Amino acid sequence: MSIRAQLLNYVLKKFVKKVQPSVEDRSYLEARKMMNQKGYEDKSSSIINKSLQKLIFVKKNSKIHVKEIYLDNIRTLSFEYNDSNDEKCILYFHGGGYVAGSPETHQNLLISIAETTNLKIYAIDYSLAPEKPFPAALNDAVESYKVLLRKGYKSQNIYIGGDSAGGNLSIVTILKLQEIKEPLPSKVFLLSPWADLTGEGSSIKENSLSDPYLSYDDWLNTSKSMKKNVENWYAPDHDYTNPLISPVFANFKNFPETLIQVSDIEILLSDSIAISSKLKNDNNGVKLSIYKNLPHVWQIFGFLPESKKAVQEISNFLEN
Numbered sequence: 001m002s003i004r005a006q007l008l009n010y011v012l013k014k015f016v017k018k019v020q021p022s023v024e025d026r027s028y029l030e031a032r033k034m035m036n037q038k039g040y041e042d043k044s045s046s047i048i049n050k051s052l053q054k055l056i057f058v059k060k061n062s063k064i065h066v067k068e069i070y071l072d073n074i075r076t077l078s079f080e081y082n083d084s085n086d087e088k089c090i091l092y093f094h095g096g097g098y099v100a101g102s103p104e105t106h107q108n109l110l111i112s113i114a115e116t117t118n119l120k121i122y123a124i125d126y127s128l129a130p131e132k133p134f135p136a137a138l139n140d141a142v143e144s145y146k147v148l149l150r151k152g153y154k155s156q157n158i159y160i161g162g163d164s165a166g167g168n169l170s171i172v173t174i175l176k177l178q179e180i181k182e183p184l185p186s187k188v189f190l191l192s193p194w195a196d197l198t199g200e201g202s203s204i205k206e207n208s209l210s211d212p213y214l215s216y217d218d219w220l221n222t223s224k225s226m227k228k229n230v231e232n233w234y235a236p237d238h239d240y241t242n243p244l245i246s247p248v249f250a251n252f253k254n255f256p257e258t259l260i261q262v263s264d265i266e267i268l269l270s271d272s273i274a275i276s277s278k279l280k281n282d283n284n285g286v287k288l289s290i291y292k293n294l295p296h297v298w299q300i301f302g303f304l305p306e307s308k309k310a311v312q313e314i315s316n317f318l319e320n
Contacts, residue, residue, distance in 0.1 A: 001293040002305050012212040012295055015048045023216070023224045028130060028233050031100035038104065055303060057105060064111045071147040074140050075125040077103035079114040088157040090318075091145060091185070092123040093173075095164030095297055097194070098137060098234040099129050106163070109300045112307075116315040119159070122148065126169070134235035134245060141173040146182065155183035159318055160256075163297045164268070167193025171247040171275070174256060189259040189314050192297050195271035196248040198240045199227040203270035210265040212295040222267060248274045257285040259317040261310055263294040289313060 127136035208219035243250035
């Protein structure tokens, strides 16, 4: 683990994890503030938090062109060089627990992926809960993929990727595409995917203390918080073992080649292990990369050498 990662873990634990509201007081608005989402910026946050947000969210200088476009009626940011590959693209779904985040909150990560892969990226601004609960985000994701097909991309030249809830959305989008008999993308990359929305994953108990910011130290509170997110905001009154909500319960037949990246100290470790095992058991191609002592979706922290390593691994996976 790099010195920068050690320092980041310390800062996240002290200034994010230790000061978060109780489970009872927690709101989806806290996630939007933490991610510095437009319209929800927290002007009262500490200097440390503001500095960290600046490192993560303020757009870095790059030769990548970032444009706002629409895939039919779905707001999207596109990322590309002047000479980006015109035949292939990435469809990306951001994380944020289905209640927060936007293409803008992930733009620096997406710029890094575009720079490394030389592929055009479409990052959709999918519907967020609780204003638009399940299945609104899934419907947006499926429709955006269909639009790319109509634009002339061949399915084998479309790659899907996402982090955390966006990793969940990546998986369930492919499951839904199979259900409606659409041609599938050829590859998918998942960054710490949130695959078990029941709040019962084994690493919730095992890693709540070690996870730098996504959890409470008390694993029971972590589980309660995750269940609150799903039951109150994302998918009220649904069966949370539905594979289109918790894909850890899905059967995977003829699934695209998959890369999964996850950290060994985060509460979603067991989600990645379970998805990887199910893919292997159904004879799908999958690579599970477990990184050491890093925060959830460390790829978004572009100043970490481990972030650069992970992005390069994604690029190699898509090229080979």
